[in-house]
Amino acid sequence: MMLLLFAVLSLSGCVVKGEAEIMRNLTTVTWAHAVNNKTYLEAALSSEISMLEADIVLGQINGKSGPPIPIMAHPPAATSDLSLADFLTAVSQYNNVNSKQKGVKLDFKSIEAADPGVAPVPHTI
Ligand SMILES: *[C@@H]1O[C@H](CO)[C@@H](O)[C@H](O)[C@H]1NC(C)=O
Numbered sequence: 001m002m003l004l005l006f007a008v009l010s011l012s013g014c015v016v017k018g019e020a021e022i023m024r025n026l027t028t029v030t031w032a033h034a035v036n037n038k039t040y041l042e043a044a045l046s047s048e049i050s051m052l053e054a055d056i057v058l059g060q061i062n063g064k065s066g067p068p069i070p071i072m073a074h075p076p077a078a079t080s081d082l083s084l085a086d087f088l089t090a091v092s093q094y095n096n097v098n099s100k101q102k103g104v105k106l107d108f109k110s111i112e113a114a115d116p117g118v119a120p121v122p123h124t125i
């Protein structure tokens with residue numbers, strides 16, 4: 001839980017940095033939406049797109065079992081080839097070596113995905 005919190009906090013640093021760059025010229029903001037799988041993430045990172053929008057749910061990596069973890073998917077999907085941790089790693093590695101930073105907007109689709117320590121609640125949010 002602390003690890004996840006840290007990851008989210010350090011990511012919001014990325015968002016601020018990305019936005020500051022974009023604010024210089026709002027007409028240049030371009031979005032990739034539902035960046036919820038590896039193929040699309042790699043395509044978005046190697047494109048000129050400046051903002052990545054992605055969805056997070058608690059679920060499973062394709063073909064794996066075990067307790068649900070935060071993954072990149074849009075409900076009702078609950079499986080993905082991309083975990084939140086892998087997404088964050090890929091974006092921060094990109095931003096570490098590129099002068100043109102990518103911003104990220106994360107859409108937590110449920111309370112549980114934002115905080116696995118919290119008991120499951122109905123998906124009414
Ligand atoms: C903003 O971006 C557009 C499109 O790239 C460009 O034509 C324009 O000159 C830019 N404006 C400024 C103030 O940089």
Ligand SMILES: *[C@@H]1O[C@H](CO)[C@@H](O)[C@H](O)[C@H]1NC(C)=O
Binds near residue numbers: 033036037
């Ligand atoms: C990956 O995500 C993109 C954008 O949401 C979607 O168009 C594409 O079908 C997805 N590919 C796979 C293999 O799920």
